[in-house]
Amino acid sequence: xxxxxxxxxxxxxxxxxxxxxxxxxxxxxxxxxxxxxxxxxxxxxxxxxxxxxxxxxxxxxxxxxxxxxxxxxxxxxxxxxxxxxxxxxxxxxxxxxxxxxxxxxxxxxxxxxxxxxxxxxxxxxxxxxxxxxxxxxxxxxxxxxxxxxxxxxxxxxxxxxxxxxxxxxxxxxxxxxxxxxxxxxxxxxxxxxxxxxxxxxxxxxxxxxxxxxxxxxxxxxxxxxxxxxxxxxxxxxxxxxxxxxxxxxxxxxxxxxxxxxxxxxxxxxxxxxxxxxxxxxxxxxxxxxxxxxxxxxxxxxxxxxxxxxxxxxxxxxxxxxxxxxxxxxxxxxxxxxxxxxxxxxxxxxxxxxxxxxxxxxxxxxxxxxxxxxxxxxxxxxxxxxxxxxxxxxxxxxxxxxxxxxxxxxxxxxxxxxxxxxxxxxxxxxxxxxxxxxxxxxxxxxxxxxxxxxxxxxxxxxxxxxxxxxxxxxxxxxxxxxxxxxxxxxxxxxxxxxxxxxxxxxxxxxxxxxxxxxxxxxxxxxxxxxxxxxxxxxxxxxxxxxxxxxxxxxxxxxxxxxxxxxxxxxxxxxxxxxxxxxxxxxxxxxxxxxxxxxxxxxxxxxxxxxxxxxxxxxxxxxxxxxxxxxxxxxxxxxxxxxxxxxxxxxxxxxxxxxxxxxxxxxxxxxxxxxxxxxxxxxxxxxxxxxxxxxxxxxxxxxxxxxxxxxxxxxxxxxxxxxxxxxxxxxxxxxxxxxxxxxxxxxxxxxxxxxxxxx
Amino acid sequence: xxxxxxxxxxxxxxxxxxxxxxxxxxxxxxxxxxxxxxxxxxxxxxxxxxxxxxxxxxxxxxxxxxxxxxxxxxxxxxxxxxxxxxxxxxxxxxxxxxxxxxxxxxxxxxxxxxxxxxxxxxxxxxxxxxxxxxxxxxxxxxxxxxxxxxxxxxxxxxxxxxxxxxxxxxxxxxxxxxxxxxxxxxxxxxxxxxxxxxxxxxxxxxx
Ligand code: SF4
Ligand code: SF4
Ligand code: SF4
Ligand code: SF4
Ligand code: SF4
Ligand code: FES
Numbered sequence: 002x003x004x005x006x007x008x009x010x011x012x013x014x015x016x017x018x019x020x021x022x023x024x025x026x027x028x029x030x031x032x033x034x035x036x037x038x039x040x041x042x043x044x045x046x047x048x049x050x051x052x053x054x055x056x057x058x059x060x061x062x063x064x065x066x067x068x069x070x071x072x073x074x075x076x077x078x079x080x081x082x083x084x085x086x087x088x089x090x091x092x093x094x095x096x097x098x099x100x101x102x103x104x105x106x107x108x109x110x111x112x113x114x115x116x117x118x119x120x121x122x123x124x125x126x127x128x129x130x131x132x133x134x135x136x137x138x139x140x141x142x143x144x145x146x147x148x149x150x151x152x153x154x155x156x157x158x159x160x161x162x163x164x165x166x167x168x169x170x171x172x173x174x175x176x177x178x179x180x181x182x183x184x185x186x187x188x189x190x191x192x193x194x195x196x197x198x199x200x201x202x203x204x205x206x207x208x209x210x211x212x213x214x215x216x217x218x219x220x221x222x223x224x225x226x227x228x229x230x231x232x233x234x235x236x237x238x239x240x241x242x243x244x245x246x247x248x249x250x251x252x253x254x255x256x257x258x259x260x261x262x263x264x265x266x267x268x269x270x271x272x273x274x275x276x277x278x279x280x281x282x283x284x285x286x287x288x289x290x291x292x293x294x295x296x297x298x299x300x301x302x303x304x305x306x307x308x309x310x311x312x313x314x315x316x317x318x319x320x321x322x323x324x325x326x327x328x329x330x331x332x333x334x335x336x337x338x339x340x341x342x343x344x345x346x347x348x349x350x351x352x353x354x355x356x357x358x359x360x361x362x363x364x365x366x367x368x369x370x371x372x373x374x375x376x377x378x379x380x381x382x383x384x385x386x387x388x389x390x391x392x393x394x395x396x397x398x399x400x401x402x403x404x405x406x407x408x409x410x411x412x413x414x415x416x417x418x419x420x421x422x423x424x425x426x427x428x429x430x431x432x433x434x435x436x437x438x439x440x441x442x443x444x445x446x447x448x449x450x451x452x453x454x455x456x457x458x459x460x461x462x463x464x465x466x467x468x469x470x471x472x473x474x475x476x477x478x479x480x481x482x483x484x485x486x487x488x489x490x491x492x493x494x495x496x497x498x499x500x501x502x503x504x505x506x507x508x509x510x511x512x513x514x515x516x517x518x519x520x521x522x523x524x525x526x527x528x529x530x531x532x533x534x535x536x537x538x539x540x541x542x543x544x545x546x547x548x549x550x551x552x553x554x555x556x557x558x559x560x561x562x563x564x565x566x567x568x569x570x571x572x573x574x575x576x577x578x579x580x581x582x583x584x585x586x587x588x589x590x591x592x593x594x595x596x597x598x599x600x601x602x603x604x605x606x607x608x609x610x611x612x613x614x615x616x617x618x619x620x621x622x623x624x625x626x627x628x629x630x631x632x633x634x635x636x637x638x639x640x641x642x643x644x645x646x647x648x649x650x651x652x653x654x655x656x657x658x659x660x661x662x663x664x665x666x667x668x669x670x671x672x673x674x675x676x677x678x679x680x681x682x683x684x685x686x687x688x689x690x691x692x693x694x695x696x697x698x699x700x701x702x703x704x705x706x707x708x709x710x711x712x713x714x715x716x717x718x719x720x721x722x723x724x725x726x727x728x729x730x731x732x733x734x735x736x737x738x739x740x741x742x743x744x745x746x747x748x749x750x751x752x753x754x755x756x757x758x
Numbered sequence: 759x760x761x762x763x764x765x766x767x768x769x770x771x772x773x774x775x776x777x778x779x780x781x782x783x784x785x786x787x788x789x790x791x792x793x794x795x796x797x798x799x800x801x802x803x804x805x806x807x808x809x810x811x812x813x814x815x816x817x818x819x820x821x822x823x824x825x826x827x828x829x830x831x832x833x834x835x836x837x838x839x840x841x842x843x844x845x846x847x848x849x850x851x852x853x854x855x856x857x858x859x860x861x862x863x864x865x866x867x868x869x870x871x872x873x874x875x876x877x878x879x880x881x882x883x884x885x886x887x888x889x890x891x892x893x894x895x896x897x898x899x900x901x902x903x904x905x906x907x908x909x910x911x912x913x914x915x916x917x918x919x920x921x922x923x924x925x926x927x928x929x930x931x932x933x934x935x936x937x938x939x940x941x942x943x944x945x946x947x948x949x950x951x952x953x954x955x956x957x958x959x960x961x962x963x964x965x
Contacts, residue, residue: 110857247886
């Protein structure tokens with residue numbers, strides 16, 4: 002009957018008389034939603050495994066007695082399903098009545114009112130009176146810091162617990178089972194969770210709400226501005242919700258950030274760190290002229306990678322017209338790394354994506370404290386770990402307590418020995434029988450004993466690794482920022498390319514800053530040089546700054562339109578949530594004769610030769626369809642590159658004896674923009690283990706001064722009992738303009754001077 | 759005038775009196791003789807007498823039929839929609855408004871604006887509330903939608919002002935604490951219906 006050719010994988014079912022197609026393994030609900038058939042649910046959350054706690058999704062299947070939970074029942078080919086009839090309606094109505102037993106009548110003040118699933122479904126099932134009852138009890142509101150939990154409003158759908166475990170991987174929330182007395186409990190109330198707010202965003206009622214937002218605005222008063230997060234290279238989809246600041250102030254203010262929580266997630270920085278706008282910028286003609294003059298005479302433009310593709314494009318045009326050198330410390334290492342990678346892999350871009358990462362069955366993380374560098378990558382690893390039971394091998398010099406629940410094997414290597422680690426990985430993962438002879442010869446020539454001794458990676462560990470990955474497909478290798486500025490970065494890049502090419506691995510090279518990938522592709526970057534310089538969010542003789550600290554103001558990423566290039570190799574749009582009255586980079590460029598009416602006029606002209614598409618900004622889609630497929634902007638095209646590179650001999654590895662300082666922001670801090678946000682906590686301490694303290698002769702609470710790459714840090718030293726080893730962690734997001742001058746290897750051994758207190 | 763009288767609109771059932779008017783004369787002679795009759799009858803003095811009587815009644819017997827506006831005002835119908843009042847709870851004296859924002863949302867001319875916050879007692883507090891009476895069209899939707907009978911129309915109907923915008927803030931509209939005893943329940947638009955009690959369905963209780 003159906004004209005479709007069905008493969009073994011596909012199946013056809015009939016829902017309410019409509020013929021629907023799906024694939025093996027799809028649940029009835031998934032197929033229904035994909036076909037725009039409505040089945041009411043209360044506990045279903047697309048991004049986690051079916052929870053099956055509400056029974057709202059019941060359907061009848063022909064030939065099966067009783068009601069079936071459509072959210073967890075896999076569809077069987079040929080099934081005939083009814084989603085709506087009298088009996089199902091009664092069943093659902095009764096469930097809604099039960100949910101309403103003793104539910105406080107406080108919609109009038111509840112933050113969720115207007116977007117509350119309980120309100121909606123109570124109306125939908127016409128629950129006008131109550132026929133059930135239970136003895137009410139006192140359930141006080143609990144304050145968990147930035148989130149507050151009201152057990153009286155909780156309907157025990159368990160979404161929060163599942164998202165915390167399955168997506169975030171923090172396992173903070175649990176269920177205290179006890180019939181009507183059941184509640185959600187915070188298992189580590191004293192400790193900080195990663196403060197991501199994911200639990201709060203998926204809560205269908207007003208039980209979990211942001212303490213900061215609480216009672217400040219009704220949902221319907223807020224205007225949603227769809228955009229992308231500006232803080233890390235994941236550029237997650239989000240909406241800024243804005244309204245006038247108050248009765249006496251008509252200026253728009255961002256009240257909160259929401260996301261499409263069914264399909265996407267946010268980390269704490271994205272959700273709470275939205276107050277980084279550059280406010281109060283004014284137009285001053287004289288200043289404008291001096292900025293244009295400065296750009297004209299500049300020999301160097303130094304900039305940070307937290308800019309849009311369009312701005313990068315403008316800078317490239319300035320370079321082409323004026324011959325100015327473009328220096329981006331955040332992206333230069335990455336650009337060279339990508340080039341070296343292409344020279345072996347033959348492709349301009351790495352193969353992995355976040356979606357595939359979350360479906361991988363074996364994951365290796367190399368050279369990144371990934372939980373802090375890019376939480377969204379960590380979330381996807383968590384999903385793979387929970388759903389696919391993925392083997393997760395975490396290779397890093399520092400053990401990360403936050404990764405504990407998902408990592409199946411931790412391989413510690415010495416700081417500085419990343420090249421050796423990559424070579425050992427290549428040797429372990431590539432089957433020499435199936436590769437070209439020169440690669441095989443290269444791998445056979447590696448002095449495993451020596452590499453293993455120098456990097457401190459045991460041969461038994463490698464054996465365990467290769468055994469654990471046997472007989473499974475779907476592997477992803479995640480590589481991060483420790484590698485891009487390593488002295489042997491190019492060699493490492495080639496080794497990773499070889500692993501991707503011959504080891505059946507997908508590779509993700511996590512960009513080190515928000516738009517490092519975009520800048521790498523669009524700008525022709527130069528080595529740093531002396532001479533008169535203009536800094537854009539970076540130090541220079543004349544500074545353009547979106548942080549509000551320079552000679553002339555620039556709009557922050559929530560005050561302008563444009564696109565970003567994400568770790569997913571996706572070009573995603575950002576929109577202006579707040580007004581900006583000052584000059585933009587495009588205005589300055591026009592002053593230089595690089596003309597365009599609007600910044601977004603450049604969107605169409607992003608370089609096609611680098612994989613961009615000639616699509617105008619206003620034509621970029623930005624939505625998720627009913628099945629959760631992402632239609633945001635477009636995916637970059639990976640182009641063929643010449644395979645001219647050869648694997649290099651592993652260089653003698655430098656050794657780091659004694660205390661080492663690792664440059665890494667943590668606690669939802671990424672850049673000076675997150676640092677500017679008052680809603681996020683501060684991260685300004687040098688943290689190390691007791692061992693580091695002893696080794697460096699430091700005491701807890703002592704103030705130290707040290708210099709890394711010309712930047713002087715004065716930090717309070719704190720002993721972190723969750724840490725081990727001889728490496729301390731030093732944040733740099735609070736260093737203003739110099740926080741973007743990170744063109745150096747992340748492990749250093751600065752001289753630590755104790756300061757008088 | 760009581761509410762009952764006001765609501766009595768059964769026009770047509772009252773006892774109307776039909777005036778007994780004489781027919782208009784058809785001939786010139788008839789018309790002439792009517793003029794002579796009326797001229798000599800002295801009806802003019804009847805009229806003057808009535809005027810004089812009423813003047814005396816009004817001035818000396820307290821039977822004045824007009825009021826000295828603006829010194830005096832006539833009571834208005836409870837259904838009249840004048841400048842808003844914000845009522846208080848009679849027992850606690852706390853303002854009734856819970857900050858639900860429904861009035862702000864429903865207001866057809868967008869003239870209500872409010873700020874709320876999370877207060878020290880973990881309650882929603884209305885930190886500021888204004889109505890721009892220059893834009894208000896006195897439609898009464900806000901009073902109707904208010905779930906707490908907090909915002910109501912009061913008796914102040916003089917809305918002339920020197921400027922087009924004329925804002926009232928929360929405190930202006932709120933019943934003064936010392937006048938709580940005089941606070942009257944509002945009977946007009948949005949008030950509970952007289953048979954509200956009959957319509958309530960009770961939740962069954964297991965204890
Ligand atoms: S959770 Fe929903 S139903 Fe409950 S008080 Fe809040 S808005 Fe009303
Ligand atoms: S904020 Fe994030 S980590 Fe903390 S409990 Fe909620 S979901 Fe878990
Ligand atoms: S807190 Fe919210 S998400 Fe969690 S179980 Fe209760 S209602 Fe569901
Ligand atoms: S009476 Fe009508 S126009 Fe005036 S404040 Fe109320 S809702 Fe708005
Ligand atoms: S509708 Fe009533 S309770 Fe709600 S905000 Fe307005 S005045 Fe306050
Ligand atoms: S949605 Fe299926 S049980 Fe809740």
